[in-house]
Amino acid sequence: MALDRLAGENSMLFIRSEQLFDLARRHSFFYLSYGIACCAIEGLMSAGGPRFDYDRFGIFHRGSPRQADVLMIAGTVNRKMAPVVRRLYDQMAEPKWVIAMGACACTGGPFREYPNVVLGVDKIVPVDIWVPGCPPRPESMQYAFMQLQKKIASRTQERLDARAASR
Amino acid sequence: MPAQRVADILAAAGVPSAPSDELLGAVVRLEASRVADALAALLAEGFDFFLDLFGTDTGEAIELTYHVRALAALDDVFLKVVVPYDGEAPSVWRSYPAVLHAEREAAELLGVSFPGHPNPKRLLTTEGCDPFLRKSVAVRSAEEVRLPRE
């Protein structure tokens, strides 16, 4: 059985390079420390703190968008902020993912009626994971990262399957 | 401090005003053009702490409220002036530098101007935004903020 795991289909030895890269990507998310509003306290500070501890998942913060691969949009985005969000996203290296954290980033939240507020960050950048809540608890953010891991894994599998079918 | 005392201080500085004691405290109403002189006189009388400046759209004009306090005696005074839409009131930053941000904010959110301000730029919003705090600028309606159905 142990030999199977080593040499069989989808085994350690015969893992495809894409699967290997995605395995690494899935387990070392570097998020940009870019807290906009209240969600930053929960999603960046508390979740990075000792109780919830992002580090366990290999999730760590980076100060520069050049080194980050996850953009957590944690807060309300308004007209003045929108170009900044877009610019930070553009500065990040591929592959990159976006998590819209909280009601404000998803839809405008409690402030959606104010004409200065952008109704959801999907108007500015493509979003991979939506996290409801105002603010979401740190556990929600951990769940979001787990969902992102699944999403990346399934995307890789889809790609490999499509290639196998076309061959 | 009763509002009449404040009015007396202002009268000594040559600024006519209408005092009234309200639930808010000592309120003094005066001409917008004299507000800088009035605040300079209050500063000289020991009102050393500037709390706030904000504007209210009354439906006919913009009412600016200046809130100052004498810290030691714990006296609060509210100065109220009325300026027309797109009107102006002199900047009072030479008496109270604390007003610098608040004047810029009132200018952009209510559409008034403060001649004499050293840095009269927008503070909170970007170019092209309406003066949001005017009553004529409506917030988005429920239909506008509803998500499109898939």
Next chain:
Amino acid sequence: MTGVQSILPEGTQPTPMLPKGLKRVPSGVDQLATEHLILNVGPQHPSTHGVLHMLVELDGEEVIAAEADIGFLHRGIEKLAESRRYHQMGTILDRADYVSGFHTETAFALATEKLAEIEVPRKASWIRSLVMELNRCASHYVWLGPVGMDAGAMAPFLYLMREREMILDVLEAISGSRMMFNYVRPGGVVRDLPAGIDAPLRAWLAIADKYLGETEDLLGGNEIFRARMKGVGVIAPETALAFGMSGACLRSSGIDFDLRKARPYCAYGEIDFDVPLGTVGDAFDRYKVRVEEIHQSVRIVRQLLDGMPEGEHTSKVAKALRPPAGEVYAAVESPRGELGIHLISDGGPTPYRLRLRSPAYYNLGVADELLAGGLIADMIVSLGSLDIVLGEIDR
């Protein structure tokens, strides 16, 4: 002007004196010629404590002028308040000062009660004081940790977040939420203190002073931290007054003004506590004042818990509150300073105008005066020591 010197006045043709192919005399770099550099810090910067954009003009390492560009979180709390009923207001006011929501809620409740002449039961006042002091500690923890990180100390942040979680557990048990409480309403508080809140609260009280002492050893006892903070960002008392600063920033400059003492609200008139003062007004003084404020808050919480009165937690207030037309101002001492709510009612179910007198907004006004003349390396510490919360500044 760049460091490379051009011998040509603008618009003139190259002189024939120069060797062919050269545009200028290769005189080297003039090391003395300098130009001012405009540096943008933020709005995405790990050390601006939110979405603050600082424009600084530098001469070498020295700051010549600084300007705070705010508004990246302007989301119209004052405008939206005009379309919210009095009982709904907590939802948006909590999100103004998001690290100490209870203070904004209480300021609004006090203003509404003054306007509508609502009696508040004694117990409600005591509960308000209790949650506000807990919130003050949580807020100061959130300040203390990152300011340590600004000065290069990572460990205290982790310790302080651990203690903050203990407070948040208590606040969650009381109000149902970790940050957005919506608990203090006009007339009292939403519900009574839950049974069994004593145990987790006393567990925190038992360790609070001791653990904070450890953090003080890590920060205030650390030579590097002291060197980074002492003599940096000095605010003279007259400067603090001129810019309308309040709270710990004002008190660290030596001016004894605390609303809890000056105009006691809620239960503060019956509670014994000291107001710590600074002497120099530098960043280290602000650190010391805030640490001492946590110790005093622990003392206040202990007294409040021991003397918690019996009785109702709220008085009867109409669901659709319509205060009479009028204008009031009520303020509380938030962790950042005097947080005032100026409420104008026209007798309708929603306020006609709500103005949030934000303490951090005025504290930030000192930025130019504070940073100019200092070094760029001290900018982050000086700004961080002001304890700014952008949600409340931009509103």
